[in-house]
Amino acid sequence: MKIGFIGAGEMGSAIIRGLLKSGWKKEDIVASVHTQASAQRLTNTLGIKVCTDNKQIAAEADRLFVAVKPAQMPSVLQEIAATGISPKPLVSMALGWRVEKIQSFLPDWPVIRIMPNTPLALGEGVTLLHFAVQTPLAVREEMKNLFEKMGKTFEIPLQVFDAATALSGSGPAFVYAFIDALAQAGVRQGIDERQAVPLAVQTVIGAAKMVEREGVPPAVLAQKVATPGGCTAAGMDELKKSDFTEVIAHIIAATTRKAEQVGK
Numbered sequence: 001m002k003i004g005f006i007g008a009g010e011m012g013s014a015i016i017r018g019l020l021k022s023g024w025k026k027e028d029i030v031a032s033v034h035t036q037a038s039a040q041r042l043t044n045t046l047g048i049k050v051c052t053d054n055k056q057i058a059a060e061a062d063r064l065f066v067a068v069k070p071a072q073m074p075s076v077l078q079e080i081a082a083t084g085i086s087p088k089p090l091v092s093m094a095l096g097w098r099v100e101k102i103q104s105f106l107p108d109w110p111v112i113r114i115m116p117n118t119p120l121a122l123g124e125g126v127t128l129l130h131f132a133v134q135t136p137l138a139v140r141e142e143m144k145n146l147f148e149k150m151g152k153t154f155e156i157p158l159q160v161f162d163a164a165t166a167l168s169g170s171g172p173a174f175v176y177a178f179i180d181a182l183a184q185a186g187v188r189q190g191i192d193e194r195q196a197v198p199l200a201v202q203t204v205i206g207a208a209k210m211v212e213r214e215g216v217p218p219a220v221l222a223q224k225v226a227t228p229g230g231c232t233a234a235g236m237d238e239l240k241k242s243d244f245t246e247v248i249a250h251i252i253a254a255t256t257r258k259a260e261q262v263g264k
């Protein structure tokens with residue numbers, strides 16, 4: 001089976017890397033991009049066939065992944081429709097693009113709407129999934145299996161797809177900002193910058209793995225670390241007095257609103 005990508009920038013490349021890492025062969029992945037320069041660069045870095053002919057990729061692929069920016073979606077979907085090829089599973093990751101909107105260009109195509117995140121490239125991604133009614137059960141299972149090899153998948157109801165997009169699709173950016181803030185706070189206390197970032201990174205990795213392994217609410221684990229009267233408790237007291245939870249809620253709300261706007 002051949003997977004074709006139309007668009008292979010940040011996200012498309014991350015998925016291609018994730019596929020290669022999870023055992024897909026280079027010859028079974030093909031892509032088209034807008035410019036010859038990108039095609040050449042991606043051929044060199046990913047080692048797959050990359051061209052600038054969307055129609056050729058649409059025809060050649062058994063599963064078609066569209067990974068262009070939302071603004072490019074109408075022209076790319078029109079181009080696919082103009083080929084007259086028979087419907088095939090089409091995976092879209094375009095922010096705000098519902099399956100019905102894609103099917104207005106490609107009626108009856110089994111469209112799979114996903115929202116991935118870039119850690120997919122390392123096998124640690126999150127992929128949100130929403131299937132068009134036409135998607136056969138076998139294709140649903142196939143897609144879940146494909147993305148589970150690159151992390152975890154979540155089938156998400158349409159009404160909260162934008163909110164989930166804010167949390168996991170955009171989430172890595174907020175976690176990077178938190179890691180940066182943690183490291184900078186350490187630097188302000190005199191820690192060398194070269195040590196502060198790795199310290200913060202490993203702390204976040206370890207804490208996330210603890211939450212996953214222990215299976216209890218993160219707040220319970222926070223309590224366990226904070227011995228009454230101890231130094232962590234002193235920090236937690238400051239955290240509780242701050243707007244930390246509210247700030248995070250505002251960030252997710254603003255991101256969700258933007259995702260909703262793009263989809264209108």
Ligand SMILES: NC(=O)c1ccc[n+]([C@@H]2O[C@H](COP(=O)([O-])OP(=O)(O)OC[C@H]3O[C@@H](n4cnc5c(N)ncnc54)[C@H](OP(=O)(O)O)[C@@H]3O)[C@@H](O)[C@H]2O)c1
Pocket residue numbers: 006007008009010011012032033034035036038039054067068069070072075076093094095115116117118169170
């Ligand atoms: N970045 C993320 O973390 C992230 C997370 C979740 C979802 N997404 C979604 O992923 C999609 C892609 O975003 P991105 O961040 O990967 O964008 P990007 O880095 O700007 O990449 C866009 C890709 O599309 C290609 N392209 C542009 N116009 C094209 C056309 N007419 N035909 C064929 N290829 C074309 C570009 O080729 P050239 O390089 O030649 O211009 C490039 O390879 C978006 O829908 C976005 O909502 C992104």
